[in-house]
Amino acid sequence: MMLIWAIMALSMREAHGENGCPAGVKNADKWPCPRIVVMGGAGVGKSSLANVLLGRDKSYKPTDGNHCFEAGSGGTGGFTGHTIETCAEAGPWLGQGAQFTMVDTPGFGEKMEDEEELLNDMVAYLKDEIQYINVFLIAFKQTDNRVLWSMRSMLKILSATFGNEFWNSVMVEATFWNWNEYNVENRGTNETLWLQTIRKGLEYSTRNWDKIDAVFIDSHFKSKHTEEAEKFEEHTAKLWSFAKDTSREPFHAADIKSVKENIKTLMEENARLADEVQDAAITLNETIKEYNVNITNMETKRNEIVEELNVNITALETESNNKTDALTREQKKSVVFEGEAW
């Protein structure tokens, strides 16, 4: 009897999964679901946000000496960003809710090739350790649009690495988005316009760019300011419900290819495109040269025609003048004759 009960309990647990994870998600005991990976450019506020979502101070300092989840300005170890490795922590949502997993990642700059190692490590960690991911939270700094452009090469590589499915789990986050009344009025943009710009920026990375949604969670909000606290609650709730949305399959990171392979492919593709552009430029130059020769020939021809026309006009004028003179002479003669007749 005990055995039957134990088997039933086990299969029930299998069907519903454990630790908030759907059935079939391995390592649910270690990494509860949902699992949120925050990524983005260097210094945009990823670690601060990750800490706040785990319910601790935005400026949390780890005690074990590494820089995981440590917020701070400036690069570490010669890299552009402060966080230089991908790491995860399980904890209660906002410090008091259900258990979930937060993954912090290094910030990337503009020189993708220099950061290949960081990117490779990140992909390897997601693939081997985290395996299933509910949300890729891509953070952009509201006050700095350049970051969007520098992120494009990284997103291109991620897209090539993770495949188009990756975009189903993407939610965009606007950092440095303060909700106090003054900022709302003087921001010079609003949520809709800002999201439109981001979507446009992602247009070349995914076909689903216009379906991507955004949250505006301010990791630096002040709870004593009601409007900031309310917006924090609203946007964290939106992120939570996206993370828990079971109509989307969690992203399975186990099948992804290595970044190296993709960077190599993308670089080969770039080299091929550069060759094509060069060939096109050479052809264009030759065509321009041909056109220039044609234009010169046509100009010479036009000048010859104009000259010929001028000669003809002069000849016609002379002829006409001669005829007029002859006519005048004839008329004079006939007047004289008529006079004689009188």
Ligand SMILES: Nc1nc2c(ncn2[C@@H]2O[C@H](COP(=O)(O)OP(=O)(O)OP(=O)(O)O)[C@@H](O)[C@H]2O)c(=O)[nH]1
């Ligand atoms: N005012 C303001 N400051 C912020 C915000 N988010 C982050 N910061 C500050 O920006 C700096 C960088 O924040 P981090 O959270 O370390 O940024 P990160 O994206 O993890 O940085 P890297 O790991 O270097 O890529 C810190 O000094 C934060 O206090 C924000 O929303 N508002």
Ligand SMILES: [Mg+2]
């Ligand atoms: Mg960081």
